[in-house]
Amino acid sequence: MALPKYTELHYRIWHYFYLFVCGCVFFFLIAPLFVIFPLSFNAEEFLVFTDGMKRLDPDAFSLRWYNDMIYGTKNPWGLAARNSFIIAIFATLGSIILGTLAALGLSSRHMPYKGLIMAILISPMIVPLIISGVAIFFFMAKVGLAATHLGIILAHIILGTPFVVITVTATLSGFDHSITRAASSLGSSPYNTFMKITLPLILPGVISGGLFAFVTSFDEVVVVLFLAGLDNTTIPIQMWTGLREQLSPTILAVATCLIVLSVLILLTAELLRRRSEKLRGINR
Amino acid sequence: MSSETGKILTTDGIPLEESLKQSEKKNKIKAFLLVAPLLLFLIITYMIPIGDMFSRSIDDKMVTNMLPKTYKAMENWDGKELPPEEVFEAFYLDYKILVKNKTAGKLQTQLNYEKNGFKSVLKKLARKQKKFEEGNYKEQIMKVHKRWRNVEYWRAIKRRAPSYTYSKYLKGIDMYSNEDGKIVQVSEDRRIHRILWIRTVEVAFFVTLFCFLMAYPIAHLLATLPMKYSNLLMICVLLPFWTSLLVRTASWMILLQQQGIVNDFFVWIGLVADDNRPEMMYNKTGTYVAMTQILLPFMVLPLYSVMKTISPSLMRAGKSLGATPATAFFKVYFPLTIPGIGAGCLLVFILAIGYYITPALVGGASGTLISNQIAYHMKSTLDWSFASAMGLMLLTGVLVIYWIYNKLVGVDNIKLG
Numbered sequence: 001m002a003l004p005k006y007t008e009l010h011y012r013i014w015h016y017f018y019l020f021v022c023g024c025v026f027f028f029l030i031a032p033l034f035v036i037f038p039l040s041f042n043a044e045e046f047l048v049f050t051d052g053m054k055r056l057d058p059d060a061f062s063l064r065w066y067n068d069m070i071y072g073t074k075n076p077w078g079l080a081a082r083n084s085f086i087i088a089i090f091a092t093l094g095s096i097i098l099g100t101l102a103a104l105g106l107s108s109r110h111m112p113y114k115g116l117i118m119a120i121l122i123s124p125m126i127v128p129l130i131i132s133g134v135a136i137f138f139f140m141a142k143v144g145l146a147a148t149h150l151g152i153i154l155a156h157i158i159l160g161t162p163f164v165v166i167t168v169t170a171t172l173s174g175f176d177h178s179i180t181r182a183a184s185s186l187g188s189s190p191y192n193t194f195m196k197i198t199l200p201l202i203l204p205g206v207i208s209g210g211l212f213a214f215v216t217s218f219d220e221v222v223v224v225l226f227l228a229g230l231d232n233t234t235i236p237i238q239m240w241t242g243l244r245e246q247l248s249p250t251i252l253a254v255a256t257c258l259i260v261l262s263v264l265i266l267l268t269a270e271l272l273r274r275r276s277e278k279l280r281g282i283n284r
Numbered sequence: 285m286s287s288e289t290g291k292i293l294t295t296d297g298i299p300l301e302e303s304l305k306q307s308e309k310k311n312k313i314k315a316f317l318l319v320a321p322l323l324l325f326l327i328i329t330y331m332i333p334i335g336d337m338f339s340r341s342i343d344d345k346m347v348t349n350m351l352p353k354t355y356k357a358m359e360n361w362d363g364k365e366l367p368p369e370e371v372f373e374a375f376y377l378d379y380k381i382l383v384k385n386k387t388a389g390k391l392q393t394q395l396n397y398e399k400n401g402f403k404s405v406l407k408k409l410a411r412k413q414k415k416f417e418e419g420n421y422k423e424q425i426m427k428v429h430k431r432w433r434n435v436e437y438w439r440a441i442k443r444r445a446p447s448y449t450y451s452k453y454l455k456g457i458d459m460y461s462n463e464d465g466k467i468v469q470v471s472e473d474r475r476i477h478r479i480l481w482i483r484t485v486e487v488a489f490f491v492t493l494f495c496f497l498m499a500y501p502i503a504h505l506l507a508t509l510p511m512k513y514s515n516l517l518m519i520c521v522l523l524p525f526w527t528s529l530l531v532r533t534a535s536w537m538i539l540l541q542q543q544g545i546v547n548d549f550f551v552w553i554g555l556v557a558d559d560n561r562p563e564m565m566y567n568k569t570g571t572y573v574a575m576t577q578i579l580l581p582f583m584v585l586p587l588y589s590v591m592k593t594i595s596p597s598l599m600r601a602g603k604s605l606g607a608t609p610a611t612a613f614f615k616v617y618f619p620l621t622i623p624g625i626g627a628g629c630l631l632v633f634i635l636a637i638g639y640y641i642t643p644a645l646v647g648g649a650s651g652t653l654i655s656n657q658i659a660y661h662m663k664s665t666l667d668w669s670f671a672s673a674m675g676l677m678l679l680t681g682v683l684v685i686y687w688i689y690n691k692l693v694g695v696d697n698i699k700l701g
Contacts (some may be wrong), residue, residue, distance in 0.1 A: 011609065022505045025498045029580055030520040032535040033527060035545065039538065048543050098322040105318030110311035117319060120326060127334075128638020128682060130655040131675040134662060135333035138340070158330050161322060219528045222640050226662065239530040243645050247537055255531040262526040266519070269526070 005011055033259060040065055040252035047247055065253040076238050077254060084234040087149060088217040091156035095213035098157065099164025100206055104198075106165070107172040118165075125162040129222040132159065137226040146228030155223050160213030167212065171205025204276035212267050215262075334679075341673035344449035347394050350387070351378045355445050367438050369476040374421040375441075376413065383410045399440035405429045452673035457481070477657070477674075487571060487643075488636035492583075494576045495632050496625065499583035502594050503624075506584075507591035521588075525581035533642050536574040540565040540646065566648025579635055583628040590624030630689045633680055654678055 044050050045061040052060025069077050102121060105111055124132055138148065138153045145151030175198075183193040185275055199206075221236035228237055235254065242251045292300040348355060353374035361367045382388040388410055396403040412428045426432045443461075454460050454467060458475040463466050469475065506514045506521070524532060540547050547561045556562060564570055595616065602612035641653040647653070654674065661671040 017696065018501060019505075022502050025502045025580075026517060026520045028498070028577060029524055032532065032539060032577060033524065035538055036531065036535050047538050047541070049545070097323060102319045102322040104532055105315045105320075108311065108315035108318075109313040110308065111319070117323060121319075121322060124326070124330060126634065126682065126686060128634070128655065128678060130638055130640050130658050131334070131337075131679050132330070134658065134671060134675050135337055137662070138668075139329055140334050141338075156328060158326065161326075164323075179580040215526060219530070220625065221530065222659075225659070236528070236530055239528075239534070240641070240645075243530065243534055243537065247534070251534060252538075255528075255534055258528045258531050262523065262528065266522050266526045270522070 036252050036255045036259065040249060040256045042249055042252075045249060047249065047252070066251040068250045069253045069257075072250070075250070076233055077235070077250075080233050080235045081195075083149070083232055084218055084236070087152050087156060087232075087234060088214050089110060090153045091160055091217040092210050092214040094153065094157040095160035095164050096206060096210045099161040099209060100168050102161070102203075103168035103172060105163050106169055107175070115154045121165050122162040124158050129159075133223040133226045136223055140227055146227055147232060149232060152224055152227050152232055152234075155227060156213075156220060157218035159220060159223065163212035163216065164206070164209035167209035168202055168205045170238050171202045175201065204272045208269055208272045208276070211265055211272075307559060337672040337676055340669050341452050341676060342448045342450060343669060344444065344451075345447045347391065347444040348447050350382060350391050351375065351441070354378050354441065358442055358445065361442070363435070363439050363442055366422075366433065366435055369420070369422045371438070376416065376421045376425065378405075379409065380413060383413065394439060394444065398443055399437055401431070402437065404442065405437065416622040437697050452670045453677065455676055456674050476693050480652070480654050480657055483568075484637055485655060487568070487575070487651075488633050488639075490572060491575045491579060491636045492629050492633045494572070495580050496629060499580055499587055499628065500504075500574070500621075500625075503587035503591055504583050506588050507594070508596065521581050521584045525585070526579070529578060529641060532578050533574060533645050536570070536577070536642075536646060537565060540570055540573065564598035565646050566651070568647070568651045570648070571643050571653075572647035574642050575636060575639060579632045579640060582631045582635060585625035586631065587621065587624040590621055590627075594620050626689060626692065630685070634685065637682065637685075638678065 003012060007015070038053065039047060039049070041061045041063065042050065042053065043060050045062065050060055068075065106114060106118060106121075111117070136158065140146045140151040140155065145154065180193050180197055183197050184190070188196070219236060221234075221240050224232075224234055224237055225240070228234065235258070239251060239254065242248060289565050294300055294303045296303070351374075354371065357371045358367065358376035361371060374532055374677065379391075382391055388406065392403045392406045395406065407433050409428050410424065411431075416424050431437055443529075451460065456477055458478045460470060502517075506517055509517070540546055541547075542561045542563065546564065547556070550556045551558050551561065564573075598620070599612050603609065604615045607615065620690075638655055639653060640659060643653045644653050644656050644659075647656070655678070658671050658674050658678070661667045661674070
């Protein structure tokens with residue numbers, strides 16, 4: 001954003017001040033994430049930068065906390081990671097299936113009571129998590145699913161579907177329905193039409209909704225805190241307990257892994273968003 | 285087409301109008317069947333349980349179920365003088381069963397809520413009632429403790445007769461109904477919930493304000509920069525957005541601790557002395573700083589998506605017509621961004637008002653919010669009906685905000701990423 005040459009001095013100052021403020025805000029947003037990274041390689045047990053680290057002394061860095069994370073005795077991270085992935089994958093699949101079907105129905109112009117139904121479907125996103133947690137806990141306790149994987153998966157489907165409904169509905173808003181009619185008129189069955197025509201076109205929306213659902217489930221702690229028993233511990237639960245009791249460097253090693261995971265998810269989401277915008281003809 | 289003679293028929297011989305109606309109906313059912321699985325799932329696992337929270341919050345059958353005979357005998361008692369013999373007898377019989385089943389403790393606690401000092405009276409009765417002889421229970425009970433002669437205690441029992449109560453909601457705002465059935469405030473040193481409500485709204489409001497003040501300039505920068513730069517800077521917004529909440533909270537715990545980097549920096553620039561490092565965590569400061577950073581992306585993204593659609597030529601037109609940059613900004617640009625501001629503020633405020641994890645970790649005692657209180661009653665005191673009542677009060681607040689927002693701006697403006 002170069003300023004034109006004729007800009008007066010006080011606008012110039014104002015402009016640089018504005019850029020400075022923006023820089024500070026970006027720093028505030030991103031810098032905290034970078035603190036975790038070096039500290040997770042700390043050779044000491046303290047959560048501060050040691051003098052050795054400041055001198056970039058190689059002896060001050062080590063992989064011992066990563067070692068502890070993976071091989072440490074009695075450490076819960078292996079079980080937690082397995083549970084987290086199982087729960088998140090099934091919750092994502094459930095959210096995608098239920099959410100995509102519902103979005104297809106909602107996008108039909110024949111759908112009655114559209115506003116009301118949409119409000120119900122996205123309500124888990126609006127209601128504060130703590131309230132959802134209490135309500136879902138009461139339900140799961142009543143039907144005997146508290147402290148089971150299935151119970152947590154169902155709970156995460158509840159929380160994940162609104163994202164799928166919203167993203168798929170958005171993708172469908174630019175959808176040309178005459179192509180499905182064309183397929184039908186050429187003799188394709190509804191199932192075939194969906195699989196061969198509709199699904200490939202709305203796939204970016206479905207996947208990015210699925211990513212939201214996956215992250216929601218993978219990062220969810222409030223509802224799981226109510227539902228989980230000892231066998232259902234997840235990564236967020238372990239982090240929560242760890243942060244409450246004692247901030248150990250092993251947690252930072254786990255956190256670093258999670259940041260790497262979120263970078264991957266961010267890249268996927270960005271690619272998908274661009275592809276879906278291209279398909280919808282926004283950037284043309 | 286409606287006239288009898290001019291009816292157009294389809295090839296099947298059915299009037300076209302009817303045929304259209306039928307296919308319309310078919311399409312409606314088809315669309316509804318697609319939505320039905322999710323709708324049913326959510327109604328069963330989510331909507332009904334929220335309703336269940338309401339019935340739990342007003343449920344007060346515990347005492348009623350523990351003293352069935354007493355309440356039956358009390359039906360005809362007007363509460364002005366001491367109850368007749370049959371009430372004493374019924375109470376003796378009910379209480380005897382409770383003591384035998386070892387559940388008398390619950391009744392003692394519940395009745396002590398109604399009248400202070402009831403617990404000791406009941407405990408004494410539990411010890412003495414074994415030696416009771418048959419008949420004339422009124423005399424025998426009154427002999428155990430002189431408070432049984434006080435009609436107030438019997439009125440306290442009678443007050444718990446209804447199976448439903450709104451006392452949990454009163455407790456949520458530090459009020460209760462006293463011996464005369466009047467609604468009064470609890471004594472000043474016990475008004476904890478009102479402080480929490482005020483603090484929750486205050487934190488949510490200021491976090492929203494800070495987020496707005498910080499998000500507006502960067503959203504503007506992102507929307508006006510050329511694509512190749514803005515995409516790079518967008519990562520600074522999106523990476524925290526996709527990163528685990530607990531990871532971000534952990535990083536603030538490291539930064540804000542007394543030997544942490546922020547304090548190091550303050551010492552280095554000479555703002556504070558090394559031996560006098562301020563406590564920045566486990567208080568409201570920690571909650572504000574961490575929550576603002578965590579919720580900031582939710583403000584930037586809606587603002588950005590609105591600002592992206594505003595043509596830069598509008599500002600130029602304003603300036604060419606003689607407006608100073610400031611005037612052009614406030615009269616042209618700012619009003620156009622109001623939908624984005626509304627969406628961002630709503631999102632951040634609603635998220636902030638129900639926040640639980642971050643305040644619990646960095647908030648300490650003076651930084652906890654109403655959600656922490658709900659979780660505390662769910663997990664520690666097990667007073668689920670009170671937790672439900674507080675949850676529903678919070679939910680009502682959120683829905684009111686949502687409704688106002690819908691009236692003012694419209695919900696369709698919420699966009700994801």
